[in-house]
Amino acid sequence: MRTLHRLIAPVFALFCLLLAAGPVTAAGLQTDTLTVETASGAKHRFTVELALTLDQQARGLMFREKLEDDRGMLFLYDVPQPLSFWMKNTLIPLDIIYIAGDGHILNIRHGKPHDLTQLTSEGDALAVLELNGGLAARLGIRPGDVVRHPAFGLKRDKP
Secondary structure (H helix, E strand, O other): OHHHHHHHHHHHHHHHHHHHOOOEOOOOOEEEEEEEEOOOOOEEEEEEEEEOOHHHHHHOOOOOOOOOOOEEEEEEEEEEEOOEEOOOOOOOOEEEEEEOOOOEEEEEEEEOOOOOOOEEOOOOEEEEEEEEOOHHHHHOOOOOOEEEOOOOOOOOOOO
């Protein structure tokens, strides 16, 4: 019974998150909002598309010709783990922000269009936030800052 609970709890939490999520974009992705709180006290709010399935995560922001500065994409995973992204078929530069399970930013990588270099997390990440390239630096977003979203801070059991 305990094993069943360990398997169902993360799925149930993700289901609840999906129910609370906002409308669906033209790309078929649900949207939600999150806030990044910097060490200096600034708060930056973004509307993000949620990449939750393997297909959505594989496609990400590929083939997008633009991204507004108050928009992004949030990739959510079931458990914290080492993550690696690349920029294949991505037309715009992106800041790739790796986020720990408690919402703290682990590290930020800068993706260049069409670059196949693996951009890795520095530790186990539960999520990745993609924003316009250079936006994190312009807003003063750095490792250690906190991302506020219902997905962070939930207790997850390792499988």
